[in-house]
Amino acid sequence: MSVLIEARSLTKHFRIGKTKTVHAVDDVSLCVEKKEILGLVGESGSGKSTFGKTLVGLHEKTSGDVLYKGETLPRKYRPRDFQRFATSIQMIFQDPYSSLNPRMTVGEIVGEGLRFHSQLTAEKIRESVAQWLIKVGLLPDHMSRYPHEFSGGQRQRIGVARALIMEPEFVVCDEPISALDVSVQAQVVNLLGELKASLGLTLLFIAHDLSMVRYVSDRMAVMYLGTLVEIGAADDVFFTPKHPYTSLLIASNPEPDPNSERKRASTIIKGEIPSAVNVKPGCRFADRCPKVMDICKTKSPVLNQIPQGKIDHLVACHLYE
C-alpha cells in the first residue's frame, strides 16, 4: 500500500482577540493509505472536524504540511487550488440540513461540480446526476425537487452523491451519520462501503460513535484536545486501547446488550474536556487521567510505537516510553 494523503505536524490555531489562541489542532501527523478507511474519533472540541477541514484546505494551515500523492499542498487555498482539487478531494458534511442550498434543486446541487469542472454538456450532466441519484438510492425524478422535500437520510444521500459524482480519490466524511436514525445510519454506511469497493475510494471517516467507527474503519485514530493520542488498526484500538483516554472513551460507549451493559462499572471519566484556549504545557489529558504521573504535567508525550500485530499501533503517553 502507498500513502495517498499525509499530514505532517499539521497545526491550526484560531486567534480570538489579541491575546487568546485556540489550539484547535496541534502538531498532528498521520497518513491515510490508498483505498483505506481511517476513522477519526474524539469528543466534541477535540479538533477532529477542524483537522478534516484543514486537511482539505477549507481552513488555512497555521503550520505544518499536507502532502497529497507526495505533492505539498498550498498553505492557503486560492480559488484556483480549489478548482484543481475538486476532482480529487471531496467532503461530505455533518449536517444534512444546513449543507444543502435550500434554493437549488437536487439536480442543480448534485450537478454543480460537473458543470464547473467537466466539459460535459448539460444533457450529459443530467444523465450523470440521474445515475448517481440511483446509485445512492434515490430516484431520477427527485432531480427537480428541493432539499426540504426530503428526509434527513435522503438529504445525507444527496450530500454523498454531490461529493462522489466528481469521482474523487479522497473523501473526508465529517460525521456523515450522526444526524440520522439508527436504521438509516446503516443504509448510509453500507452505501459508503459499496461505493468504496466499486470506486476504490479512500476515506477519512470522522465520527463520535465508536462502535460505528470500528465497524467502518480499517484503522482508527483518536484525538484529544487538538492532539493525536492514539492510532492503530481499528480492532486493536477498540479492543486493546493503550492510551488511558482511549480506554475511558471506549468504556463509556454504550452497547445494546442489557447483560453486559449492567455489569459495566459506572462513571468512568472525571470532568470534561478543557478549553483549547491557551493550553498548558505537558500532556493535555493530565488533569483527567487516572494514571497521571509527575512527568505528564511538564512534558508533552510523543507518539511511540507499541509492538503489536501487523499494523503499526502508535500511542502518545508517557506510560509507554
Place this chain on the structure above:
Amino acid sequence: MSSALVIKNLHLTIDNPKDAVPILRGINLDLRAGEIHGLVGESGAGKSMLGRVILEILPPRAKITEGSIDYPTRPLPGKTKGRSAARHRPHISLIPQDPMTSLNPTMNIGNQIAETLQVHRGFSHASAFARAVELLDLVKIPDSAQRAKQYPFEFSGGMLQRAMIAMAIACGPSLLIADEPTTALDVTIQAQVLDMITDLQRESGMAVILITHDLGVVARMADDVIVMYAGEVVEKGSVKDVYYRSSHPYTLGLKAAMPKNIGDLNRNLQPIDGSPPDLFDPPKGCGYFARCPHAMRLCESNRPEKFMLSTGHYANCWLHHPQAKAKAALVFEGKPKP
C-alpha cells in the same frame, strides 16, 4: 407495584389546513411507579409527542381525539383558566433534549431553578435560591454557590444538562420524563449524566420515562422498554425480553442495523430499507408493513392486534397469530440467547 401513569387508547392529531394528521394512533401504556421505562423509536415515531401529551404541553394545533391519561398516584387538578396546565403539575417534570435552548439566557442558573420552587412550592426567593444551590450540589456541579450566580452561556453542555436535571427534580416529581437527555452530549459526559439520573431515581423512587433512540442507553438504564413506530407501540416488555427475545420485526431490524462490539466482525449491517410511513396518509394496516421483510398480505389492511408473549411482554404483530406460527418461528429464530 402501583401504576404511575395509565394511558388508554390515546389518539392525537395535529390539524393542518387540509386535514388532521394522526401522530399517535391508539397508545396503551401502564407505567409502574419506581421504574425506568425506555421509550425508543426513530424520529417521527411520536415519542416526544407522547412525552408532551403526558406533560400537557401540546403544540397549538395538536388535539387528543380519543382515549385517556390517568395518574393513579395523584389525581389531576382541573385546568385553571388562563394559566398553563404545566404550572399545576409539579409532580411531573421534564428534562429536555437540548439544554442550550431550554434555559433562559438572561437569567442566572440559580434563579431559574429557584423559580420552580417559588411557583409550585411557595418558597421565598431567598430560601428557593438556597435550595437551588443544594440541588446543584446534588447534581455534582462544583462550586455550586458561585455557579448558581452564573448564566447559561458560562456553562458547558454537560453542566447545563445537570442544571436542567436539578431543575427537574426540584419539586420532587413522581414522574420524570427525560426526552433524549444525552443526545447532545459526548459519550463520556453521557455516561456521567445517565449514572446521575439512575442514582436520583433510586433514591427518590420516581418513575422515569427515558425517551431515546439509542438502544445502548436503554440497555443500561431501563427496566422496561417500549418500542414505538409510526405513532404506535409495537413492542413492550422487560429490557431482557425486548433485547434477547425481540418479537417485532422492527425491533429485530433496529438491532441488526447496529454494529456489534464483538471480536469477530462480519461486515454485514442490515439497514431497514425505506423510510417510515407518511402520516399524512396513514397506513390502514400495520405501520411497518412497507418496510417489513416478513410482511404478509393480511398486514397491509388489518391493524395488528396486541399479542401477549409472556407476562408483561407484548408485541403488535400478526406473526404471533396462532395461524402464523410456522412463519414466526422462522423470523424470530436464531436470536441471541440471554
